[in-house]
Amino acid sequence: MLTINLWPWWKWGAAVLALAAFAVFAVLFAVTRVEMHQARESAERLASSAPQARPVSRIAVVYFSRSGNTAVAAAHIAQRMGAGLFRLDAPAYDVGLPGILHALHDARSPEAVIAPTTLDLRGFDTVYLGSPIWLYSPSPPIWEFARRNRFDGKDVVLFNTFNSKFEQRFIDEFRQVVLAQGARSFRHLFVKRGRMGQQLSSGELLGTIDTAWTLTMPASAPPAFP
Numbered sequence: 530m531l532t533i534n535l536w537p538w539w540k541w542g543a544a545v546l547a548l549a550a551f552a553v554f555a556v557l558f559a560v561t562r563v564e565m566h567q568a569r570e571s572a573e574r575l576a577s578s579a580p581q582a583r584p585v586s587r588i589a590v591v592y593f594s595r596s597g598n599t600a601v602a603a604a605h606i607a608q609r610m611g612a613g614l615f616r617l618d619a620p621a622y623d624v625g626l627p628g629i630l631h632a633l634h635d636a637r638s639p640e641a642v643i644a645p646t647t648l649d650l651r652g653f654d655t656v657y658l659g660s661p662i663w664l665y666s667p668s669p670p671i672w673e674f675a676r677r678n679r680f681d682g683k684d685v686v687l688f689n690t691f692n693s694k695f696e697q698r699f700i701d702e703f704r705q706v707v708l709a710q711g712a713r714s715f716r717h718l719f720v721k722r723g724r725m726g727q728q729l730s731s732g733e734l735l736g737t738i739d740t741a742w743t744l745t746m747p748a749s750a751p752p753a754f755p
């Protein structure tokens with residue numbers, strides 16, 4: 530007589546959970562490897578580009594970047610427009626497994642621990658705010674910066690890099706935040722890099738910015754040295 534040795538349901542449940550946990554860990558590990566590679570590539574590109582000694586226009590570029598893509602975009606914009614370049618640090622989200630877990634946990638939060646939290650933006654008429662997209666929304670560090678700084682009378686441009694998708698409702702909410710902080714206008718620019726494995730290189734990313742975005746330096750404005 531044929532006997533089938535069936536596991537009790539809870540053993541099946543535990544096995545499925547263990548497999549799922551392993552799969553999630555394996556994906557996060559693979560993503561982290563790709564991000565580390567991107568971060569290295571971006572750091573090399575940034576190191577080889579000429580630093581902007583002082584802003585020669587009344588434009589500021591403030592950005593947060595985890596794996597370097599938004600950083601490359603920000604440095605390019607700043608160089609193209611003679612702008613002041615300001616980086617926001619948020620060590621909780623550094624590249625690596627703990628960083629990506631924190632990023633996933635906080636992705637939809639408007640709060641983050643950043644440095645600096647405020648900047649003296651009085652000498653600037655236009656402020657570019659750069660960030661990656663996390664779970665369809667701009668990342669927490671740029672929300673934190675937008676909530677904590679005044680943009681009275683300034684034109685604010687949010688720019689994002691992302692893989693495949695953002696949701697417009699988060700951009701609309703971000704717009705409300707910067708308008709409530711005094712901005713006189715809001716614009717949204719972005720670069721879609723494509724899904725992992727078929728993403729734009731950093732050179733292609735900059736090419737997209739040059740062809741798809743209108744980066745104009747106001748001709749009449751005097752330089753700002755805040």
Ligand SMILES: Cc1cc2nc3c(=O)[nH]c(=O)nc-3n(C[C@H](O)[C@H](O)[C@H](O)COP(=O)(O)O)c2cc1C
Pocket residue numbers: 593594595596597598599600629632633636660661662663664665666690691692693694695722
């Ligand atoms: C926690 C996390 C969540 C993400 N969520 C999205 C998303 O919802 N949509 C998307 O297209 N890309 C998403 N991405 C990919 C990033 O937006 C993309 O790689 C971006 O260019 C990274 O910018 P950075 O290198 O400046 O950090 C996510 C990345 C991370 C780490």
